[in-house]
Amino acid sequence: MAKMFYSEARVIYADTDAMGVAYHGNYIKWFEIGRTEYLRQIGYPYFLLEKEGLWLPVTEVACKYRRPALYDDLLSIAAWVDDLGGASIVMGYEIRRGKGGELLATGKSWHGITDHSLKPIRLKKMMPKLHAAVVETLDGAEK
Amino acid sequence: MAKMFYSEARVIYADTDAMGVAYHGNYIKWFEIGRTEYLRQIGYPYFLLEKEGLWLPVTEVACKYRRPALYDDLLSIAAWVDDLGGASIVMGYEIRRGKGGELLATGKSWHGITDHSLKPIRLKKMMPKLHAAVVETLDGAEK
Amino acid sequence: MAKMFYSEARVIYADTDAMGVAYHGNYIKWFEIGRTEYLRQIGYPYFLLEKEGLWLPVTEVACKYRRPALYDDLLSIAAWVDDLGGASIVMGYEIRRGKGGELLATGKSWHGITDHSLKPIRLKKMMPKLHAAVVETLDGAEK
């Protein structure tokens, strides 16, 4: 299993909908928070990667909803690298009502690893330190 | 093939992000528009179904991104019923840059068919006219 | 009185909140729609103005809420130029439940008229045709 990295998000009124729960589209935004904090925690904040010319454009996203997040819930977002390809990366997510709490949603996002003209970048060759830091969060076997 | 139903959405500044394109999370919202207009066009606006006690809670959503939607694009959203179960429904979506234009994204959403306490509803038995109207948009074979 | 220009927006689930009404922050987005459609209707779509180097950065916004917009309401957005300065513009807005319907909210937004480095642009001198088109929507007196 890959190592999980944790971040938090508070459900505000803006996030809720008239069914009295968090609008389902907002989980995609919470996945972004999870992904961003993963990168910050391994020492490579995305805003710095961007400045070095890297982009991680989303090519696919999926989310399964188990139970609704409610107003004022403090969500615990777990994010991890599910798969690392040559010029692509898959992130996994779990959102819970508080750390260790009830599982609300699970999901994945698929990303290219590109420059700012969307040309694929071989991460291992071009940014070996970042590549090593990501690999370290995987389950031992370098990919 | 199921019959497609069309609606539109304009990409405004609020929808874009600092990469200069529409934020990927917003496509989930555009799927909602497609789904809502599908129901309106077959004669069963969702706000009326709600008043009759029906809900279609989202249990899963998935989106593949092909090309970015850009500021001020007038998106064409195609929505159709991909699968109709006893107490569940799967919707399919295509988003294009204008009707017949470039394909930007495809997706699906999975929904329960429930009452307001989230108890499953047998659509064919409980709302036979709506069931028939949905079936009519499928590919001939009643389900 | 300045001439009003009309556009529409449908309230979707994503726009609502757990109080069962449209979230108050979304009216700012609907003002953007009104402003954008104003410019399109006078023949100067904002995306084209941007390509010519113009920006209208928001410096201030205000909104008064009278009655709540509800799920599936088809909002009528009226937008007009409230004041045109040398390098600034003030827009006024009214949002109703359908054209001629119940008044839901009124508001204003204040904008600079700048180039892409946020340097003020004298509209009358630099883009006299656009200036004239805007003035024509005011109450007769050129400003």
Added chain:
Amino acid sequence: MAKMFYSEARVIYADTDAMGVAYHGNYIKWFEIGRTEYLRQIGYPYFLLEKEGLWLPVTEVACKYRRPALYDDLLSIAAWVDDLGGASIVMGYEIRRGKGGELLATGKSWHGITDHSLKPIRLKKMMPKLHAAVVETLDGAEK
């Protein structure tokens, strides 16, 4: 001067727009965070007040933009009670790039104090402890 209460919000990609800065409508959402954390910090979380039958519907909002919030900025939101009426309250806000950092925006929101049928509630009479807690954050003079 009223006592300020501080909270934080991280600018994510979802918050930005194609001008490369935070979309102006999102500040209204950040004001909500400031207001919510004010109430939590004085010991009356809004979700609990709601359960006791209280609502603070927004009747007006205003925001002045000084400098743009940027992607990944950790915003410091200061919130305070600007005025407390019999059945109304005005909140003030300042948003900075980090606590003590550059001033990005200032604003106010006006609220009724009502029950869930939107009938005004005399706060001092009906919820004297909450009233006292709010007054304590004002500048000495009870209102």
